[in-house]
Amino acid sequence: xxxxxxxxxxxxxxxxxxxxxxxxxxxxxxxxxxxxxxxxxxxxxxxxxxxxxxxxxxxxxxxxxxxxxxxxxxxxxxxxxxxxxxxxxxxxxxxxxxxxxxxxxxxxxxxxxxxxxxxxxxxxxxxxxxxxxxxxxxxxxxxxxxxxxxxxxxxxxxxxxxxxxxxxxxxxxxxxxxxxxxxxxxxxxxxxxxxxxxxxxxxxxxxxxxxxxxxxxxxxxx
Amino acid sequence: xxxxxxxxxxxxxxxxxxxxxxxxxxxxxxxxxxxxxxxxxxxxxxxxxxxxxxxxxxxxxxxxxxxxxxxxxxxxxxxxxxxxxxxxxxxxxxxxxxxxxxxxxxxxxxxxxxxxxxxxxxxxxxxxxxxxxxxxxxxxxxxxxxxxxxxxxxxxxxxxxxxxxxxxxxxxxxxxxxxxxxxxxxxxxxxxxxxxxxxxxxxxxxxxxxxxxxxxxxxxxx
DNA sequence: GGCACGATTTTGATGAATCAAAATTGTAAT
DNA sequence: ATTACAATTTTGATTCATCAAAATCGTGCC
Numbered sequence: 001x002x003x004x005x006x007x008x009x010x011x012x013x014x015x016x017x018x019x020x021x022x023x024x025x026x027x028x029x030x031x032x033x034x035x036x037x038x039x040x041x042x043x044x045x046x047x048x049x050x051x052x053x054x055x056x057x058x059x060x061x062x063x064x065x066x067x068x069x070x071x072x073x074x075x076x077x078x079x080x081x082x083x084x085x086x087x088x089x090x091x092x093x094x095x096x097x098x099x100x101x102x103x104x105x106x107x108x109x110x111x112x113x114x115x116x117x118x119x120x121x122x123x124x125x126x127x128x129x130x131x132x133x134x135x136x137x138x139x140x141x142x143x144x145x146x147x148x149x150x151x152x153x154x155x156x157x158x159x160x161x162x163x164x165x166x167x168x169x170x171x172x173x174x175x176x177x178x179x180x181x182x183x184x185x186x187x188x189x190x191x192x193x194x195x196x197x198x199x200x201x202x203x204x205x206x207x208x209x210x211x212x213x214x215x216x217x218x219x220x221x222x
Numbered sequence: 223x224x225x226x227x228x229x230x231x232x233x234x235x236x237x238x239x240x241x242x243x244x245x246x247x248x249x250x251x252x253x254x255x256x257x258x259x260x261x262x263x264x265x266x267x268x269x270x271x272x273x274x275x276x277x278x279x280x281x282x283x284x285x286x287x288x289x290x291x292x293x294x295x296x297x298x299x300x301x302x303x304x305x306x307x308x309x310x311x312x313x314x315x316x317x318x319x320x321x322x323x324x325x326x327x328x329x330x331x332x333x334x335x336x337x338x339x340x341x342x343x344x345x346x347x348x349x350x351x352x353x354x355x356x357x358x359x360x361x362x363x364x365x366x367x368x369x370x371x372x373x374x375x376x377x378x379x380x381x382x383x384x385x386x387x388x389x390x391x392x393x394x395x396x397x398x399x400x401x402x403x404x405x406x407x408x409x410x411x412x413x414x415x416x417x418x419x420x421x422x423x424x425x426x427x428x429x430x431x432x433x434x435x436x437x438x439x440x441x442x443x444x
Numbered sequence: 445g446g447c448a449c450g451a452t453t454t455t456g457a458t459g460a461a462t463c464a465a466a467a468t469t470g471t472a473a474t
Numbered sequence: 475a476t477t478a479c480a481a482t483t484t485t486g487a488t489t490c491a492t493c494a495a496a497a498t499c500g501t502g503c504c
Contacts (some may be wrong), residue, residue: 006461030482040463045483047461062469062482092314093340106332112325118315228491252452262493267453269491284452284499 003056005109008078010047011056013037014067015075027064076140081108081116083129083136088119090130097130097181098172131172132163132182132219150198150215154222155188163219171214179203180218225278227331230300232269233278235259236289237297249286298362303330303338305351305358310341312352319352319403320394353394354385354404354441370444372420372437377410381442388439401425402440 003011013036017028034044052059056071067075082104089100120126120138127143128134134143147162161184164175175181179202189207190199198215200208210218225233235258239250256266274281278293289297304326311322342348342360349365350356356365369384383406386397397403401424411429412421420437422430 004460031480039461041482042464042484043462050460089337093337093344095336095340099334099336103332103334103337107329110325110328110332112321114317114321115311115315115325118317122315226490253450261491263452264454264494265492271453272490 001054003074006047007051007056008074008109009037010044010051011067011071011075012078012082014057014065015072015079018066026066027060028066029064033065073140076136076142078108080136080138080140081111083133084116084119084123084126085111086131087123087126087129087135091123092119097176098169100130101167101169128163128182130182131165131167132161133165145221147219147221150188150200150210150218150220151191151212153188153220155191157222158185158187159220159222160185161218162221164217165219166217171217175218178208179206180208186220223276225296228269229273229278230296230331231259232266232273233289233293233297234300234304236279236287237294237301240288248288249282250288251286255287295362298358298364300330302358302360302362303333305355306338306341306345306348307333308353309345309348309351309357313345314341319398320391322352323389323391350385350404352404353387353389354383355387367443369441372410372422372432372440372442373413373434375410375442376444377413379444380407380409381444382407383440384443385441386439387441393436393439397440400430401428402430408442 010033013033014028017032017036018026021028030041030044030048033048034041037044048057048059048065051057051071052065055068056074057065057067059065085104085107086097086100089095089103090097095103126135134145136142145162148159153159161180161182163182164172164180166172180186180200184203186203187201188198189201191212192198196212197209198212200210202208232255235255236250239254239258240248243250252263252266252270255270256263259266270279270281270287273279273293274287277290278296279287279289281287307326307329308319308322311317311325312319317325348357356367358364367384370381375381383402383404385404386394386402388394402408402422406425408425409423410420411423413434414420418434419431420434422432424430
């Protein structure tokens with residue numbers, strides 16, 4: 001009864017959906033789940049009912065779905081694999097951070113525990129992947145950091161880029177080419193509601209203007 | 223229209239089946255194919271007919287199946303991936319040669335061309351995997367070596383183990399623990415038809431007796 | 445030459461995952 | 475309250491890969 005790749009993907013999407021969710025209520029709506037997985041809404045409903053049967057999720061019709069402890073354990077395992085693999089591909093295989101997502105997406109379902117362990121050791125039990133996403137520990141714990149987006153962090157104060165929450169290759173290449181990868185130190189110089197943009201001061205005092213939508217995907221620590 | 227894992231496995235099995243086949247006729251019987259893939263005979267027939275539809279194999283009812291050039295190209299690609307991955311897992315990840323088969327079996331279907339290329343470079347464009355199986359080149363060429371089994375090679379003459387044609391983990395561990403891995407130099411001291419066994423002189427003049435069945439899986443070069 | 449047996453093919457059915465489109469439900473606005 | 479819209483669920487079908495068991499084919503043997 002080991003979970004299929006499909007089941008693993010559903011659990012992972014619900015897990016991530018829960019964290020993207022506003023504070024208290026932890027029910028992921030079917031529509032959001034279907035969109036995240038790129039499937040038709042009806043398919044999500046059918047599948048989630050099956051997952052509820054096997055005790056991996058709690059399903060409330062018309063309201064949404066949430067992981068049970070069993071489901072969360074499995075989801076964390078898959079996410080751990082995904083992020084370790086991404087880091088491995090960048091760190092050891094010398095691939096670029098914008099081209100590792102698809103490989104990780106596939107490999108996370110098939111590589112042995114032994115191989116994952118080897119990667120983990122080789123990388124020194126890392127806590128974060130190349131995008132700054134936390135890597136769950138073997139027993140499912142997530143490192144928690146208090147981060148802010150570029151829309152909410154203090155202005156004219158040096159902050160460190162900690163996480164980029166978008167896997168789109170073109171976006172990642174943009175971030176990289178403007179020296180905004182995790183680890184870089186930057187400042188927010190100005191925010192403008194009207195033009196919907198944020199002006200940054202980056203490496204070598206270079207000014208970079210990005211849209212608010214993009215700014216919300218850059219998480220920083222003060 | 224990229225081939226599914228299932229299709230890739232069928233092609234690979236036919237490819238390997240063809241080489242295991244006695245010289246001239248290159249038709250792999252359905253029964254053999256079904257056994258190799260661990261499926262029911264009827265399933266093989268159905269699937270092979272579909273493969274014939276797509277031009278990957280030539281199918282002769284009641285006689286067997288053979289790869290077309292298109293099918294051979296795909297099969298060689300899969301085998302190349304499989305063997306590169308096995309070597310990578312041993313050489314780079316420090317895994318044992320008896321525990322890499324299953325990972326390779328899964329990964330061969332999912333990793334990107336880019337990642338395979340990186341492995342190939344990192345390993346220095348190797349021609350053989352840890353078991354001595356030849357790795358097809360990117361354009362599908364197989365290195366050919368004239369090897370003999372321990373049942374047919376010259377006796378009382380130093381020969382070098384070149385290939386072990388069995389993926390069974392227990393067998394591989396046996397080979398390793400008796401210092402009979404590819405690269406080792408040994409001699410055949412005696413063959414006995416009646417007891418169905420072969421006596422070898424291995425490293426440090428150690429005597430090792432193995433059955434004829436096992437001996438047929440050790441290929442050596444003079 | 446006929447027959448029996450082993451290999452192969454056919455048939456009918458199943459489970460997993462999916463879709464499109466129709467039906468239903470919940471809610472927010474009038 | 476009604477109603478209208480958006481989200482969700484249901485329905486009916488499809489595709490892929492598989493099996494078991496029945497039907498068929500080909501070959502070797504007497």
